[in-house]
Amino acid sequence: MRTYIEIEGLRMSARHGVGDVERVVGNDFVLDIRLEYDASEAMASDALAASVNYAAVVEIARRVMNEPSRLLEHVVGRLRCAVLAELPGITAGRIRLAKVKPPISAELGCCAFVVEW
Numbered sequence: 001m002r003t004y005i006e007i008e009g010l011r012m013s014a015r016h017g018v019g020d021v022e023r024v025v026g027n028d029f030v031l032d033i034r035l036e037y038d039a040s041e042a043m044a045s046d047a048l049a050a051s052v053n054y055a056a057v058v059e060i061a062r063r064v065m066n067e068p069s070r071l072l073e074h075v076v077g078r079l080r081c082a083v084l085a086e087l088p089g090i091t092a093g094r095i096r097l098a099k100v101k102p103p104i105s106a107e108l109g110c111c112a113f114v115v116e117w
Contacts, residue, residue, distance in 0.1 A: 001040070002036060003038065003039035004034050005052050005057070007034075007058065008032045008033075009032065010033070010061060011028065012065050013026050014066065015068040016029070016065075016069050016070070016099070017070065018071070021103075022103065023070075027102075028100040030098045030100060031065075031097055032095070032096040033083075033095050034093055034094040035057065035087070035090050035093045037052050038089065057083065060079070060083055061079060063082070064082055071113075072097050072113035073113050076095050076097050077115070080093070080117070083095075092116075092117055094114065095115050097112060097114075
C-alpha cells in the first residue's frame with residue numbers, strides 16, 4: 001500500500017524570477033505538494049504523531065518561498081531539501097511550483113516546474 005498527503009493550490013506571493021522587477025515587486029505562485037510516507041500506523045492509531053502534519057508542510061513551504069530565487073528549479077530544489085530534512089518519514093514526493101503571471105508576452109495559464117522523486 002502506498003500512502004500520501006497532498007496539498008493542492010497553496011497560493012502565495014513571492015519574489016522569484018530572473019528579472020530584477022520580479023524580485024522586487026513579486027508575483028503570485030501556486031504550489032502543489034504530494035508526499036509519500038508510511039501512514040499505516042496513523043491509519044490504525046488515529047495519532048497525529050504517526051502522521052505528516054499538513055500545517056508543518058505549509059510552514060516549510062512559506063519559509064522557503066520567502067527567500068527569493070531566480071529560478072523556479074532552485075526554489076523547488078530548496079523546498080525538496082527542506083521537506084526531506086525536516087520530515088524524515090517522507091519516502092517519495094512530487095512538488096509543482098507554478099508562476100501564475102509570468103512576464104511573457106503570450107496568453108497562457110501559468111509556467112511551472114515539477115520535480116518527482
